[in-house]
Amino acid sequence: MQSIAWKKNNLNFTAKIIRMSNQPETTIHDIAKALNISASTVSRALNDNPLISQATRNKIKKAAAEMGYRPNVVAANFRTKRTNTIGVIVPLINRHFFSSVISGIEEVAYEQGFAVSISQSNDNFEKESKIAHSLFANRVDGVILSIAMGTSSYEHLKLFSERQIPLVFFDRVVDEINAYKIVADDFRGGYLATRHLIEQGRKRIAMIGGPQNLRIYQNRQAGYITALQEAGLQPDDAFILHNSLTRKDGTQAISKLMNAAIRPDAVFCANDTTALSSIIYLRENNIKVPEEVAIVGFSNEPFAEVVTPSISTIKQPGFEMGKKAAELLIRQINQKETPDYFETITMPTELIVRESSVSK
């Protein structure tokens, strides 16, 4: 990164000559000169500082508009050490859940005068770490993130905690770090999904679970196990598989389950992606869904509704989670002091029953 900077500066050398013609930006000093007042007055007026009289304020704003003044926020950020920007790191922006969260974050951030800078880690630790360093270097006022599946070291997040830059986790949270955390009720989601399958008369309910280093997947599984036990069903290790929940992982998992001596009559999948690949696998192998195997997914991705059979799933309140995360972050940014204790806020999940799980 550093060496690149140097190369660029070399290029700039010739560029500068060419750009001579560019009109320079109007600054508060230009306005001050034009109006025969001081730059500080201009600055105050433009920021609606109440010390400035209404009359001069109007005069200044009018002049600013006429002169095509554009505040240089980089200069202001530099001076104030604030950027009015919050950084967001998500594994993948292309997941409906994550983009819902982002929309929620944006809604409250914009309302409060913050810009939002979004980056995706691609579920890759290296990338996440790079992004964290970049956000830090760019002095974002706070960060909202859901960590990558591949992340197990949290060194890169110390950047923020050490300098008291507020951090809010959502969904994939880190227990070891003290911060506000917004999670969906994954336990209840797993519980509801499994209980629903039990209510449909299923007895041999398998689970395709996610990486157990992530709390959300632990919780979904815990809900599953609790529901089984509550119904007097014995959880069976052979029926619980773990992987990274990609399309391919799902296919492998369902294939393993269906080729075992004892086949499940239902599968609870820890996300919709593996629910989908399970359904496709079963269809290709002429195993009827839901008649022979019932399926429930997790997250309510848009495709879950339109696939045939449509996928029963657990809905997470992504938009609301995003709003909440942004609210908590901005409150911390504005208060500046570190809160005494950090809550973990759990938001309700909801079962959506569709075709893939309903015995006729």
Place this chain on the structure above:
Amino acid sequence: MQSIAWKKNNLNFTAKIIRMSNQPETTIHDIAKALNISASTVSRALNDNPLISQATRNKIKKAAAEMGYRPNVVAANFRTKRTNTIGVIVPLINRHFFSSVISGIEEVAYEQGFAVSISQSNDNFEKESKIAHSLFANRVDGVILSIAMGTSSYEHLKLFSERQIPLVFFDRVVDEINAYKIVADDFRGGYLATRHLIEQGRKRIAMIGGPQNLRIYQNRQAGYITALQEAGLQPDDAFILHNSLTRKDGTQAISKLMNAAIRPDAVFCANDTTALSSIIYLRENNIKVPEEVAIVGFSNEPFAEVVTPSISTIKQPGFEMGKKAAELLIRQINQKETPDYFETITMPTELIVRESSVSK
């Protein structure tokens, strides 16, 4: 925005006292002092300026690391008037096509030492305009964008062109503005889709088209018409509908088509969303796809593959388009001079044949 800034500064007043304990950031001056050299040498060394000897460079970097030095890029950006950041505005990050483009942009941007700031307009003109102002105020080095459906005034983009901030359009481009444009071959896409339907023996091919103020939808339709004419089929205005291509629009459009005196035996939809809602409508009304009505969509959204019947569609090279857009933008940023003429780069589209269009 301005008045908000003032309120925040008020809050900071008390905050500052509380934060007294914060250790101040290490600066290049601290390093200089510690090593008894000048700050400029430190700056040069850290930027790998070849003027600095290997020995002192190593010494400085070591000290910087030990002292926990973190470059203040806001200060550097302020000084150099560059932010090494490119802004991206897309209608919706949650569309597979757009997130593919974003991934392509990120790939080359990161490689070249640029950060990427992503925003979504939600297909809303006001939001797009706000974002443009925010990106401008934050002095991004260049912007890549696909305009919102609701955008018809381009005042907000003059911000960039007037100050020679390079702009690259992709997909939804603006004819009136002189800039590099990266588009998929929409004409050919429309042509291929329609020709495919003709080859399947369809005679009454309708089209659900997009807003005609957007060139891409004009082109998709032009391809459709050309294919029809080439086959000696007469384009029929009653068979061509226009709307905003949402799920709901698609349902309304297909319903109108199917309730008319003369029903189509095939529909080319200008996006996959309307292809999907058409299929759902047809299924609900017991009209067989593809037997009675064949469907082709556009964009190859992930759901197109997994829906039943799977949707034949046109694939756009989103990732490649993103890479190309970023390359062109960064070239302009580095060269700084305005190119003499701007190319419009058309990237190939491809027909993907699936179940929704193949007569058995």
Place this chain on the structure above:
DNA sequence: TTGTAAGCGTTATCAT
């Protein structure tokens, strides 16, 4: 190869 010093545009302190 290194140092000196000016300056980027803004905000904030202190004075009036």
Place this chain on the structure above:
DNA sequence: ATGATAACGCTTACAA
């Protein structure tokens, strides 16, 4: 209610 001035941390001519 307004002004003068310093300062933020960095880069970069120019000097040595």
